[in-house]
Amino acid sequence: MSDYRLTPPRNERRDAAENRQRIIDAALHLFDLHGVEQVSMNQIATEAQIGPGTLYRRYRNKSELCQDLIKDSVDMLFDDIYEAMEAHKEEPAGGRLRRLLGFFLRFREKKAQLLKGIENASPPTGKRAYSPIYQELHQQLVLLFEEIHGTKPGGVNSVFKADMLLHALGSEAYLFQRQGRGLSPETILEQLCLTFIPDEAAKL
Amino acid sequence: MSDYRLTPPRNERRDAAENRQRIIDAALHLFDLHGVEQVSMNQIATEAQIGPGTLYRRYRNKSELCQDLIKDSVDMLFDDIYEAMEAHKEEPAGGRLRRLLGFFLRFREKKAQLLKGIENASPPTGKRAYSPIYQELHQQLVLLFEEIHGTKPGGVNSVFKADMLLHALGSEAYLFQRQGRGLSPETILEQLCLTFIPDEAAKL
DNA sequence: ATAATAAGCGGAGACCTCTCCGTTTGTCAA
DNA sequence: TTGACAAACGGAGAGGTCTCCGCTTATTAT
Numbered sequence: 001m002s003d004y005r006l007t008p009p010r011n012e013r014r015d016a017a018e019n020r021q022r023i024i025d026a027a028l029h030l031f032d033l034h035g036v037e038q039v040s041m042n043q044i045a046t047e048a049q050i051g052p053g054t055l056y057r058r059y060r061n062k063s064e065l066c067q068d069l070i071k072d073s074v075d076m077l078f079d080d081i082y083e084a085m086e087a088h089k090e091e092p093a094g095g096r097l098r099r100l101l102g103f104f105l106r107f108r109e110k111k112a113q114l115l116k117g118i119e120n121a122s123p124p125t126g127k128r129a130y131s132p133i134y135q136e137l138h139q140q141l142v143l144l145f146e147e148i149h150g151t152k153p154g155g156v157n158s159v160f161k162a163d164m165l166l167h168a169l170g171s172e173a174y175l176f177q178r179q180g181r182g183l184s185p186e187t188i189l190e191q192l193c194l195t196f197i198p199d200e201a202a203k204l
Numbered sequence: 205m206s207d208y209r210l211t212p213p214r215n216e217r218r219d220a221a222e223n224r225q226r227i228i229d230a231a232l233h234l235f236d237l238h239g240v241e242q243v244s245m246n247q248i249a250t251e252a253q254i255g256p257g258t259l260y261r262r263y264r265n266k267s268e269l270c271q272d273l274i275k276d277s278v279d280m281l282f283d284d285i286y287e288a289m290e291a292h293k294e295e296p297a298g299g300r301l302r303r304l305l306g307f308f309l310r311f312r313e314k315k316a317q318l319l320k321g322i323e324n325a326s327p328p329t330g331k332r333a334y335s336p337i338y339q340e341l342h343q344q345l346v347l348l349f350e351e352i353h354g355t356k357p358g359g360v361n362s363v364f365k366a367d368m369l370l371h372a373l374g375s376e377a378y379l380f381q382r383q384g385r386g387l388s389p390e391t392i393l394e395q396l397c398l399t400f401i402p403d404e405a406a407k408l
Numbered sequence: 409a410t411a412a413t414a415a416g417c418g419g420a421g422a423c424c425t426c427t428c429c430g431t432t433t434g435t436c437a438a
Numbered sequence: 439t440t441g442a443c444a445a446a447c448g449g450a451g452a453g454g455t456c457t458c459c460g461c462t463t464a465t466t467a468t
Contacts, residue, residue, distance in 0.1 A: 013464055016416060040454060051418030056456060129384070156398040163381065164372050164399055173371045180333070181363070194360040195368055198402075217434055220446060244424060255448030260426060262446095410468085419461070424454075432447070438440085 022048040022057060036066065040173045065099060066117035067131055074133050077107045081140065092148035094201035098193050101138060101169075105185050108174060116171040137154070137169070138162050148187040165196050223338045224262060226252040231269060240317040241272065264341055268351075270321035278337050281311045285344065298405035302397050304344060309389050312378060320375040330378035334370070341373070342366050369400050 012020070026048035030039040041062055045055040059065040081103050088096055108115060118131055130138060141162035148154050167173060169192075177183045183191070193202065207357055216224070230252035234243045245266055249259040250277050304394040312319060322335055324327060339402075344368035353359050371377060381387045387395070397406060 011465095013415065015464070019416085028367050041456085042454065052456080053458085054416075055418095057416070057418095061455080074413095076255070081409050106411095157395055158287070160381070160387075160395040161399050163377070163385070164368070167377045168368050173367070177364070181212065183364075191361055191364040194363050195400075215435095217445065219434070223446085245426085246424065249448095256426080257428085257448050257450095258446075265425080412467085413465090415464080418460100420458090422455105422457085424456105425452105426454105427452085428450090430448100432445105433459105434445080435443090437442090 005073055016058075019048070019050055019054060022050065023055060023058060023065070024069065027069060031069075031113070036117040041065075055147055061121065063118050063121050063131070066114045067133075070111055070114045070118070070133075073107070073111060074136075077103065078136060085140075088199050094193075094197045094199060097141075097144045097148070097197060100144070101189055101192055104137065104169060108169070109185055112171070112175070116175070117159070119171045134166055134170075138166055148198070161196065165192070168192060168196075214365070218298045219261075223252070223254055225260060226254065227262060227269070228273065231257070231273060235273075240321040244320075245269075258259055261402065265325065267322050267325050267335070270318045271337075274315055274318045274322070274337075277311070277315060278340075279309065280339060289344075296405060297348050298397075298401045301352070301401060304348070304392070305393055305396055307340065308373060309393055311388055315378070316375070323375045338370055338374075345369055352402065354365060356399070368397070372396060372400075 023044065026044050027039070030043055030047055042052060044065075048055070059068065081100055084099050084103065085096055087101065118133070141178055142158050144160050145156075146156035149158060149161075151158070174188070177188050178185075183193045206316050227248065230248050231285070234247055234251055236269070245259055246256060248269075263272065285304055288303050288307065291302055292303065322337070346362050349360075349362035350399045353362060353365075355362070378392070381392050384391075
């Protein structure tokens with residue numbers, strides 16, 4: 001499961017490259033017009049003037065397509081994050097974690113639709129591996145939690161805690177807080193910190 | 205959204221009642237045979253010898269059907285939980301929370317497939333209200349968290365924290381820990397407690 | 409230039425969820 | 439008993455995801 005080889009093979013046939021561009025253009029256009037959620041793979045294929053088979057050959061599902069569309073923004077996000085982590089490396093881990101979350105939540109607000117599109121995998125999704133974005137985020141979270149909690153055997157497992165926090169950052173949980181509970185991004189950030197960063201580590 | 209009026213109207217027409225039973229029998233049979241995930245609404249309708257329209261008239265989707273199938277077990281679960289909460293009412297809230305989670309995780313292991321069926325709502329699911337089980341669980345969690353944290357304005361919001369924990373108990377998050385991370389139910393329980401119960405409140 | 413070949417194409421079709429609506433059928437009151 | 443009538447039925451069909459497979463085409467070696 002999950003090749004996630006989203007880098008198009010170096011030597012792409014000319015017609016294939018052209019179709020890839022058509023797909024991307026069509027998707028961006030329709031997403032912009034009707035919203036990611038409302039647009040089906042069929043519609044994209046039609047708009048791109050290719051057969052459904054061709055579309056599915058390149059992107060196994062809508063999730064992969066969304067991933068491709070958001071890739072560059074994700075790279076920029078992590079550039080920002082790494083830069084901020086470096087710039088505040090003297091700060092306690094709790095503070096840096098808060099910064100990281102701040103960056104991500106801002107990103108999540110801007111890219112809400114595509115992120116949701118990425119996470120809506122259709123039923124045959126079994127063990128649900130993380131998509132690259134969440135993988136990379138997970139890595140950083142683990143690092144920070146290890147700094148906060150150490151690696152003592154009896155304590156919280158940093159990987160576990162990172163998993164929990166990551167779930168809280170996913171579309172389903174986040175949008176429920178935003179829409180169902182009516183919380184602002186700032187409130188959510190605050191509550192996430194209170195929930196996942198121990199009191200002692202939250203001090204500036 | 206979400207009537208969740210799962211109680212069949214008191215005066216049910218005879219043919220309707222009969223069909224309801226056929227549906228339930230068919231579903232139980234097919235679920236047992238092939239697994240919840242693998243069985244489609246169509247197959248259930250066919251097995252029950254009714255039209256698709258009739259099936260969908262009673263259950264708006266597979267999730268509702270699963271809810272109906274699990275209803276009695278859920279009632280028993282909460283009987284157990286309330287009894288245990290009552291029996292240990294002198295114990296600190298952290299301990300009672302641990303007990304509650306223990307009950308739920310045991311239940312979740314036994315009913316894994318139906319629970320997953322309940323949560324797999326198809327795309328047109330917007331604000332994703334909790335199903336009754338999770339609503340009731342949420343209530344209890346809020347109560348316990350309020351006991352643990354108080355209701356001071358600057359602190360963690362108990363509703364928020366209950367939401368986070370509830371997400372961690374959902375199929376997606378839980379099954380990922382079980383299968384993706386290979387954790388045992390016991391380990392998960394332990395980690396959940398370490399993650400969501402502050403150190404001071406975890407003392408016996 | 410040409411032939412061989414693998415990659416890419418695209419549509420038919422399997423199967424799904426869910427809706428609409430004309431027809432049938434219990435139920436209840438007269 | 440018999441209508442009246444709302445409730446329930448069931449199937450056609452819209453629209454979705456995704457696969458399969460015979461045909462086309464770009465590429466690359468000769």
